[in-house]
Amino acid sequence: MKQYISNIYSALATVFIGMKITFKHLFVPAVTIQYPDVRVTLPGRVRNRLYVNMDDCIGCDQCARACPVDCISIETVKSVPGEDLGKTSNGKKKALWVTKFDIDIAKCCYCQLCVFPCPTECIYMTDVYEFSEFERENLVYSYITLTKDEVLEKKANFEKFEAEKAAQKAAPKPPAPEKPAPPQA
Ligand code: SF4
Numbered sequence: 566m567k568q569y570i571s572n573i574y575s576a577l578a579t580v581f582i583g584m585k586i587t588f589k590h591l592f593v594p595a596v597t598i599q600y601p602d603v604r605v606t607l608p609g610r611v612r613n614r615l616y617v618n619m620d621d622c623i624g625c626d627q628c629a630r631a632c633p634v635d636c637i638s639i640e641t642v643k644s645v646p647g648e649d650l651g652k653t654s655n656g657k658k659k660a661l662w663v664t665k666f667d668i669d670i671a672k673c674c675y676c677q678l679c680v681f682p683c684p685t686e687c688i689y690m691t692d693v694y695e696f697s698e699f700e701r702e703n704l705v706y707s708y709i710t711l712t713k714d715e716v717l718e719k720k721a722n723f724e725k726f727e728a729e730k731a732a733q734k735a736a737p738k739p740p741a742p743e744k745p746a747p748p749q750a
């Protein structure tokens with residue numbers, strides 16, 4: 566009988582201890598939010614989706630070389646004489662057409678190592694964190710501003726320029742003019 570009463574006491578004590586914690590939490594502010602109707606304010610230095618401002622990109626490849634997981638892929642074509650690509654907002658002269666600038670954000674580990682070496686500060690992390698996709702290939706972002714036709718045109722211009730330069734080099738040189746004979750004494 567004594568054991569029986571002890572068990573009842575123990576069960577009631579356990580319930581009251583549990584309920585004490587429950588009642589305590591009824592009067593503290595909630596830590597959950599009604600996402601997606603409510604969103605938390607992110608800290609200023611948060612690291613989420615990358616963005617590249619192509620107007621300022623000089624195609625130097627430094628960001629791609631710094632990336633530890635090789636998720637940045639860049640291709641460039643040299644400009645030819647007569648083409649003016651302008652300058653970046655911090656005054657660097659642009660000399661390369663950026664014909665490919667892809668970031669596979671599915672591979673990205675958000676380390677930000679690509680951001681620091683950029684000489685024009687045109688690659689940076691944003692606070693965008695909602696970019697889930699059903700297809701993995703949709704997570705490869707292309708940032709170039711040139712159209713497919715323009716990329717082909719820039720490549721063709723450069724190849725033509727190189728071919729002309731090679732032809733000029735290969736052309737036979739005109740004979741050197743003969744030196745006048747020294748005056749007779
Ligand atoms: S944040 Fe890191 S992993 Fe992502 S692209 Fe930049 S260097 Fe690569």
Ligand code: SF4
Nearest residue numbers: 622623625626628683
């Ligand atoms: S480091 Fe900056 S300027 Fe150079 S290729 Fe990357 S984004 Fe462009």
